[in-house]
Amino acid sequence: MSTATSIEDTVAALRDGERAWARTDLAGRRALLEQLHANVGAHATEWVEIAARIKGLPADSPLLGEEWSSGPYPLLTTLAALAETARALEAGRSPVDGYPIRTAPGGRIAVEVFPHGAYEWLLLNGFRAEVWLRPGIGVDTARQRAGLGLRTPERTNGIGVVLGAGNIFSIAPLDVIYQLIAENRVVALKLNPVTDPLLPVLEQIFAPAIERGFVRILTGGAEVGAALVRHPDVATVHMTGSAATHDAIVWGTDAAALARKAAGIPLLDKPITSELGGVSPTIVLPGRWSAADLRYQAEHLATQRLHNNGYNCVAAQVAVISADWPQKERFLRELRAAIARSPERADYYPGSADRVRSARSTYTQAQPIGARTLVEGLVPTRGEPALHTEYFSPVLGVLELPGATSEFLTEAVAVCNDEFEGTLGVNIIAHPRTLRELDAEFDSAVERLRYGTVAVNAWTGVGYLTARATWGAFPGHTLDDIQSGIGVVHNALLLGDTERSVVRGPFRPAPRSVLHGEFTFSPKPPWFVTNRTQATTLRRLTDFMATPRLRALPGIFVSALRG
CATH class of the missing domain: 3.40.605.10 (Aldehyde Dehydrogenase; Chain A, domain 1)
Incomplete structure (x- = not known):
């Protein structure tokens, strides 16, 4: 043909x-979503096996966890969440009924979309997500508009x-x-x-x-x-x-x-x-960190870049750190070590090797770490290639800005807004003590960041995996200045007038988190590239999302703790 x-x-x-x-009415659409959900569960293993062959991952690789978590898992959770939204509309309710709504900075409201229900609270304890609506949209308007196309099928x-x-x-x-x-x-x-x-x-x-x-x-x-x-x-x-x-x-x-x-x-x-992706930054706020904190957050940053070998539209490409942070050199040593510890993989995505060579030829100071590349010494100007070229490969840059905590944060927000290409996602890593000291100043910084997803002590990829969060560029781009694109997807509550999603996670994993006053019992996240049991944990988690049942929880928790 x-x-x-x-x-x-x-x-x-x-x-x-x-x-x-x-x-096809609401009941019919909900039934279709439920059928698709069942089909994903039935074919999830085959999906991951094919994905592994495409990406050149061995059958026993821990990195298979990435294919469970970025393949069938988010499709399962989205289908289930959309079916719940349809069920609410069938019953004459707004999809946002029962979700906490608070006032956010700048005349906005924020809908808390994660965790929703006991299972989410248990399985990703300590992680939260909100959807911020555009300024001036009130609670009543949000309730009335939620549902989008399902309101008029x-x-x-x-x-x-x-x-x-x-x-x-x-x-x-x-x-x-x-x-x-x-x-x-x-x-x-x-x-x-x-x-x-x-x-x-x-x-x-x-x-x-x-x-x-x-x-x-x-x-x-x-x-x-x-x-x-x-x-x-x-x-x-x-x-x-x-x-x-x-x-x-x-x-x-x-x-x-x-x-x-x-x-x-x-x-x-x-x-x-x-x-359309872009150049995503990670802002690392200076603070007084323990040796364990430095090592853990270095692995966190390495994961933000090296998950899927850097072939992510929201992979962190540039770390923005304070030149005046007393622990800067220790953190950079830990970052180099974390990159070296991360498992290498095939560069399956077309053009990857050429983009790595381009970065290395552009920057004489580029440090090869196996097949990965670290580029320190970036400067915050419009002529800096790493701020405007999405390398879409295992290349991570480091940009230093002057200032202690408050001054550094102000400058980092301005540079990320004005000098980086794209607005899909930005990450912030900050010690809980630093967040308490900054207080409202930090909330104001989050408000000023013009990004579709802002992640605090979490990777913006968690926003992608959260069905009821929005995913897309910050609103306002035009066809002739497209940046990270126009519109959003996911958004399983079908909220109208959305602006961004804000994701928060714990600074430390359990059990250290509890010992230091962070009341979360999440261990090292299974999506960390250094997690040894991520394949088992995320396979079990995906299976649970296909068929939720209490008896499956202990196996997930045991595997997660071993990671």
């Missing part, structure tokens, strides 16, 4: 499917195309679900060629939606994506990838592309939303 015939058949099936989707919005990502294998199916449920569209998913081997698993998972014409999944090269995007019957496009790919779709690649962009006349004649 030719590409053109395949696309025409796809679009024709989706046109029919849209009519069936408009007739009969009013469908045409055919949407999703151009899938090739790095994290839950991104594409999660984007399909968001288009289907939140945006009320039927969906054609074009897989990234890296993920083509997952086609049989995804077709089995989405079988109930495929059979009814709600979803179609296609493979192929750029010509297939281009034909789908330009098809006259396609209403909208959502993509995950690079800003360069986005601009090629919107403005074209011919000689007139730059002129179109300058004139604001896009080649694409339909709306496009996007999640």
Whole structure:
């Protein structure tokens, strides 16, 4: 079958499917979500086995935990959370009923979306997440608008195309679900060629939606994506990838592309939303840390960069630290050691080796640590390549700014806002004592950071894994200055008028946390690249999310403690 015939058949099936989707009420949509949830559970092992082959991970590698936690796990939790949202609307309630809502800085309200329920409180104790709405949105408005496309299921919005990502294998199916449920569209998913081997698993998972014409999944090269995007019957496009790919779709690649962009006349004649990554910073606030704190947080920072070998849109690329921190040199020694301890892996993502070579040739001070690269001595200027080039590989930079805690924080926020490319996520690492001393000043700093996810003593990747949190760039980007994209996904409470998500975690793991007055019993997180039992822990956690039951909890806790 030719590409053109395949696309025409796809679009024709989706046109029919849209009519069936408009007739599918809340109960029917909830039932579909529950069917998909069951299918993910049934095919999770096969999914991870294929993912391991794509990424060159041995069957006994602890790093298989990354494929459980970034593959079937977030799809399971999102499907369950969306089904609960549909159930609330069926009962005539707002999806946010029962969720704590507080006042946030700057005339905002914040909805506490994690933990929700006893299981989440137990399994990720000490972690919290809030969704901040835009200034001026009140509680009543938030309650009335929550639900998005589920509030009017009969009013469908045409055919949407999703151009899938090739790095994290839950991104594409999660984007399909968001288009289907939140945006009320039927969906054609074009897989990234890296993920083509997952086609049989995804077709089995989405079988109930495929059979009814709600979803179609296609493979192929750029010509297939281009034909789908330009098809006259396609209403909208959502993509995950690079800003360069986005601009090629919107403005074209011919000689007139730059002129179109300058004139604001896009080649694409339909709306496009996007999640495009960027250069994510981690701000390390100075404080008085113990030796154990220095080692643990160095592993935390190494994880933020080296999870999935750096092929994450929100992988931390630059650590921002105080030049005047008395413990700076000790922390950097621990960071180098943590990178060296982290297991190496195949550079499966296209172009990775070239990007590493580019970083090493750009910076004469680059320090190779095995296949990874650490670049110290960055400066906060617009001409600094590491602040504007998303290396998407195991390259981590270090930027030093002057000042003690308060002055450093003020300068770090300004530099992250004004000098870094992208607004997807920013991390902050700070001792609890430092947070207490800063108090309202720290809350003000969080408010000023223009990022879609702000993580405090946690990695922004936790925000990606939190179904009811939002995921996407800070609002306000335009087609001609796209940065990290336009729009959000995930957002399983289907909140309107969202601005950002704020994630918080414990500074220390248990049992040290309890000994120092942090009342959390979470051990070293299983997503740490240095966690020895992450594959077992995250496999068990995913299995639990497929079929929650009390008797499975001890096995998860024992494995987590051994990590």
